[in-house]
Amino acid sequence: MQRDVIDGVPVLWSEAPGPLEAALVFGQGARDESFRTIGVTHLVEHLAMSTLPRLHHEHNASVSLNLTDFSVSGTDEQVVDFLAAVCKALAALPVDRIEREAGVLAAEASGVVDPVTAELLSARYGTVGAGLASWDGPGPDRIPVEAVHETVARSFHADNAVLLLTGPPPPTLRLPLPTGERPERGGAQPVMLTGPxxxxxxxxxxxxxxxxxxxxxxxxxxxxxxxxxxxxxxxxxxxxxxxxxxxxxxxxxxxxxxxxxxxxxxxxxxxxxxxxxxxxxxxxxxxxxxxxxxxxxxxxxxxxxxxxxxxxxxxxxxxxxxxxxxxxxxxxxxxxxxxxxxxxxxxxxxxxxxxxxxxxxxxxxxxxxxxxxxxxxxGSCAHPRGGELPAGGKHFKPPMFARLRFPEARTARLVVTDDGLWSRDGRGDVHHLPFADVVGVEVNGPGRVLFGRGNCLIPVVPEMFAGIGEAVAAIDAGVPKTLRYETSAFAERDDDACAPPPPAQTSRR
Ligand SMILES: [Zn+2]
Missing domain, CATH: 3.30.830.10 (Metalloenzyme, LuxS/M16 peptidase-like)
Structure with a gap:
């Protein structure tokens, strides 16, 4: 394997049969996002690719758990042109296209790993880092434009990139990327749930x-x-x-x-x-x-x-x-x-x-x-299984009609204390979600759906609990405003919440 540096970007290459293949890879993947910004890397990738003219040679871009790559194969000239265009696009993203590309992402609805692996990662790590794999988050139309700018500035630059080539770099190859600092991506991610x-x-x-x-x-x-x-x-x-x-x-x-x-x-x-x-x-x-x-x-x-x-x-x-x-x-x-x-x-x-x-x-x-x-x-987000609701705090019950209609609603309770929410689900398990552990709050009309670091999802909505006004006020006061967002226009509804009867709200892939 040969090494080189072009415009500050490390280049690794080996001779391989077939046309020249290149991949410009950045150290930014789905695990570098937060629950609030899920999909931002994919959005950056789409915005960059949207600037390219129609190309007839093979090219692609993708986001994985750990990396984003822009890949191409063809003649030296095609590879050189593609890479220059990608670098140029990343340096000046067409953010005015965000709405359209958000719609494209919703249609594409692709995960970074297969759905089984995604659930295993989420159970293991919660709604953080690699654990984000099974979650949709707020939705592509709720990604703040600031998050797009931050992500590009933090990760899409020469000091967080590597170019891979299946042959020697063509002499005209340039990688006009800004310089930056390799982001701190942490060491081993702490696990939320171990086994067996x-x-x-x-x-x-x-x-x-x-x-x-x-x-x-x-x-x-x-x-x-x-x-x-x-x-x-x-x-x-x-x-x-x-x-x-x-x-x-x-x-x-x-x-x-x-x-x-x-x-x-x-x-x-x-x-x-x-x-x-x-x-x-x-x-x-x-x-x-x-x-x-x-x-x-x-x-x-x-x-x-x-x-x-x-x-x-x-x-x-x-x-x-x-x-x-x-x-x-x-x-x-x-x-x-x-x-x-x-x-x-x-x-x-x-x-x-x-x-x-x-x-x-x-x-x-x-x-x-x-x-x-x-x-x-x-394994469950309720630790330990069973458990007791706190004696203090303000208690909420499901509305009468729900208690009549759904057996689960007879045991379901919501308790709001100074530090956060407690809920007892239809199986009798108690979940505790401190405000400090909230990673997102979906605003759904008068209701709120809270997502916690440890995979807890607690809907505080009128269909499930009666007289929630006070609970909603406590949530809005207890959780930073930046974590709040309106329900995505693309939302599909169905999910495993920590409080039956099944809510309208969802966000899990
Ligand atoms: Zn839970």
């Missing part, structure tokens, strides 16, 4: 996440063996699944989630979730065989040393550079894997098991156990 636990969410199939150092070679090998075993059982033996997909998701400081996402034939969700969990426990308990280990290492060697992997390898090196993490090339990673033994793989996996989150679709009830036979606990 299961949770139900709006997902198409079951999934598993383990928190660890992403460069842990022993866990990388064990994770690969788990996927292969699941493929054998779920697909080839039982015919229950089509796809078993594993990933390593970086959430900061070199740490993140080892995930496994499986799909399930209709009606087989529960069975697939049970097998996913059973195989997870079996691997932690009994480990892997030497044959399985060498099979997976051979697979990594094949994939990483393939010349077609050059763009992906450049991408990995670029991501490390932008995250201030050391980059290890394929040879170094293979050397680390060669040191892994069946025993070290088992130990790494057994240690990671203590962080396991298993997500299942909402209508699936599972009864699972841990290795020692104790029941696997359900």
């Amino acid at each position: 636990r299961w949770l139900a969410a709006n997902v198409p199939g079951p999934g598993l996440a383990l928190t660890a150092d992403l460069e842990d070679a022993a866990l990388t090998a064990a994770h690969a063996v788990l996927q292969e075993r699941l493929r054998q059982v779920l697909r080839h033996q039982e015919g229950l699944s089509y796809d078993v997909d594993g990933a390593r998701v970086h959430t900061g400081g070199g740490r993140g989630e080892f995930t496994v996402v499986v799909d399930a034939r209709a009606g087989q969700q529960r069975r697939v979730a049970e097998i996913l969990w059973r195989e997870t426990l079996r691997l932690a308990d009994q480990g892997v065989t030497a044959a399985e280990l060498s099979e997976e290492i051979a697979g990594f060697r094949e994939a990483w040393l393939d010349p077609r992997a050059t763009p992906a390898e450049l991408g990995q090196a670029g991501a490390c550079l932008l995250s201030d993490l050391p980059y290890e090339d394929a040879a170094a990673r293979l050397a680390a894997l060669a040191e892994v033994t069946p025993d070290s793989a088992r130990r790494a996996f057994a240690t990671a098991l203590s962080t396991a989150l298993l997500v299942v679709p909402e209508d699936v009830e599972v009864e699972l156990a841990q290795l020692d036979g104790a029941p696997l606990a359900e």
